[in-house]
Each structure stands twice: as structure tokens, then as C-alpha cells.
Amino acid sequence: MVTKPIKNTDEAWDSRALGADEQFVGVADESHEAALDESLELQAISIRLPKDLIRNYKLIADFHGVGYQPLMRDVMYRFVKPALKEILEEQIKAEKAKPERPPLIPLKKAA
Numbered sequence: 001m002v003t004k005p006i007k008n009t010d011e012a013w014d015s016r017a018l019g020a021d022e023q024f025v026g027v028a029d030e031s032h033e034a035a036l037d038e039s040l041e042l043q044a045i046s047i048r049l050p051k052d053l054i055r056n057y058k059l060i061a062d063f064h065g066v067g068y069q070p071l072m073r074d075v076m077y078r079f080v081k082p083a084l085k086e087i088l089e090e091q092i093k094a095e096k097a098k099p100e101r102p103p104l105i106p107l108k109k110a111a
Helices: 009-014 030-039 051-064 068-097
Strands: none
Touching: 051 068
16 A cells, blocks of 8 residues: 655644544553653652742743753753763862872882
8 A cells, every 4th residue: 555645744743633633542551651761761750849940840841842841851961961070070170189199019120
């Protein structure tokens, strides 16, 4: 069977002209969700946040056309990278500041 390509397919998915019909809707079982989490290396956590913070996240997420939880993930990623860099730089600085100590056992020159 040969099918004709649908014009403006991307737009049709975005506008929900395609894929939103109830006959194509199904609920993924737990094994699919677990496989998705595993492949994306995601782990569900529980965290208590102030209600106004969640409202603000939802407002910002809606403005950008994304979900608020992916937005939270993005914000955390943006924070973590420079924070790790800062820690590494501090460790390097601390190592350089340490006075060099002679070895505990003097090395003998080979004959």
C-alpha cells in the first residue's frame, strides 16, 4: 500500500489536526514509562516547593510554550554547570596554594 505524504505535517501535528483523535490515544503502561526514564536517565523525585514558586514557573513555562517541569530541569542544569566549575576552580586554587613538600622517602639516584 502506498500512502501519499501529508502536506504541512509538522504544522498538522502542532495544531493537533493529526494525532489528537481518541482512536489513537492510549495509556503507556509502567514498563514503557520505566524504559523511557531509563533511556533518558531520569529519576522521579518528590520535592516540596512554595506554591507561589510553582505558579511562577507555570506562568513562565506557559509563556515559552513548555511544561513547567522541563523548565525546572532546564533551570537546574543552568545552575549546576557553573556551580561545578566554581568548585573545580576552588579546588585547583587550593592545590596550587599548598606548599610543596619533599617526599617522605628521599629518592636515590640510579647508579
